[in-house]
Amino acid sequence: MHIAARTSHLKESVIREMTRVALGCGAINLSQGFPDYDPPAEVMEAAAAAIRDGLNQYSMSWGLPLLRERLAERYTAMLGRDIDPDRHVVVTCGVTEAIACAFFAILDPGDEVIVLEPAHETYGPAAAMVGASIVPVVLEAPAFRVDGAALEAAVTPRTRAILVNTPHNPTGRVFDAEELDALTELAVRHDLVVVTDEIYDEILYDGRLHRAPGAVEALRERTITIGGLGKTFAMTGWRLGYAISPDALAIPVRSAHDFLTICAPTPLQAAGAAALALPPAYFEQMRAEYHERRALFCTALDDIGMANQWPEGAYYVMADYRAIRDDLDDLAFARWLTTEVGVACVPGRVFYTDGLRGANLVRFAYAKKPQTLLDAAARLRSALERA
Numbered sequence: 001m002h003i004a005a006r007t008s009h010l011k012e013s014v015i016r017e018m019t020r021v022a023l024g025c026g027a028i029n030l031s032q033g034f035p036d037y038d039p040p041a042e043v044m045e046a047a048a049a050a051i052r053d054g055l056n057q058y059s060m061s062w063g064l065p066l067l068r069e070r071l072a073e074r075y076t077a078m079l080g081r082d083i084d085p086d087r088h089v090v091v092t093c094g095v096t097e098a099i100a101c102a103f104f105a106i107l108d109p110g111d112e113v114i115v116l117e118p119a120h121e122t123y124g125p126a127a128a129m130v131g132a133s134i135v136p137v138v139l140e141a142p143a144f145r146v147d148g149a150a151l152e153a154a155v156t157p158r159t160r161a162i163l164v165n166t167p168h169n170p171t172g173r174v175f176d177a178e179e180l181d182a183l184t185e186l187a188v189r190h191d192l193v194v195v196t197d198e199i200y201d202e203i204l205y206d207g208r209l210h211r212a213p214g215a216v217e218a219l220r221e222r223t224i225t226i227g228g229l230g231k232t233f234a235m236t237g238w239r240l241g242y243a244i245s246p247d248a249l250a251i252p253v254r255s256a257h258d259f260l261t262i263c264a265p266t267p268l269q270a271a272g273a274a275a276l277a278l279p280p281a282y283f284e285q286m287r288a289e290y291h292e293r294r295a296l297f298c299t300a301l302d303d304i305g306m307a308n309q310w311p312e313g314a315y316y317v318m319a320d321y322r323a324i325r326d327d328l329d330d331l332a333f334a335r336w337l338t339t340e341v342g343v344a345c346v347p348g349r350v351f352y353t354d355g356l357r358g359a360n361l362v363r364f365a366y367a368k369k370p371q372t373l374l375d376a377a378a379r380l381r382s383a384l385e386r387a
């Protein structure tokens, strides 16, 4: 039987594979980015109530009106332009689907999209599934800063878009005004669409501010702003994301969503609207808890001698594992740490197109209860003694 080229080269997501390995051997799972605690109780109750109250059929394709209204309100403030819930907003099954919809809307076979690497592993396959490809531009360690010249060098006649993920997974960078200027200049000069992935926009440290590329005047009409509820409200399994598009792109993005999934789960959309209405205290508390988790886990890595940059946003840290073992490559180390030490992590190369990059690095996700992180740190210390 014929297998289409667009999927035949895809392998299982290594991140999700590490979760499977972790489940199989009972390791503490710091590989895939999801919390080991629940969404706020009132939001879970809103989901249960929505099911009991009969919100069990398809919603309008582009999303339940109340959720779109709340998103429109939030993004009118964030982007500094009027976001119309009926025109600009589409609710998707996670950020993953929103990115796929954006790519379906703007990329033809043979087209290219620039991606800053290291990068979340979903972008390449999403491009491949529409017959397009990503062109990586590497953020060089240890600063992981955007370099305008490197961006410029990546542009070809087939470049249609640039994908910007801030706060950034896996480096924890929050791109600053100067870096956004470089991205803006490039997009304007080459008439590119900017597709964003702002799934961590509420998870920021040390008083940093999130800068949405779509709020930059010159990018307003060329940016598809993508975000999600999974990380902010500890509900990654609810699969709620969205895209906010300018007029020229809104209908194609919405059409892609309409024919890919019809709609996101209706009762969970209702509960998502309740989540967005939580008071500021929820967000402040969440950020305070992430500061605690970051301090707890990154201090443990520092003490062990695993060099790492404390993240500016999101909930991942890339660490040099050679303090524990320097005789294994990143794939072998991640597997050994998971099966023999009982702490699952992600090998660094997963985040790069060039498999030689990311050597000596692994990524940990620390969206976990303090006790889980203390247990993981104790296991890492024991690995140090053992090695």
Ligand SMILES: Cc1ncc(COP(=O)(O)O)c(C=O)c1O
Residues within 6 Å of the ligand: 033, 093, 094, 095, 096, 097, 120, 122, 165, 169, 197, 199, 228, 229, 230, 236, 239, 240, 241
């Ligand atoms: C940067 C980034 N984008 C997208 C996703 C996936 O988002 P969703 O679960 O909403 O599809 C993740 C999940 O870890 C992520 O880190």
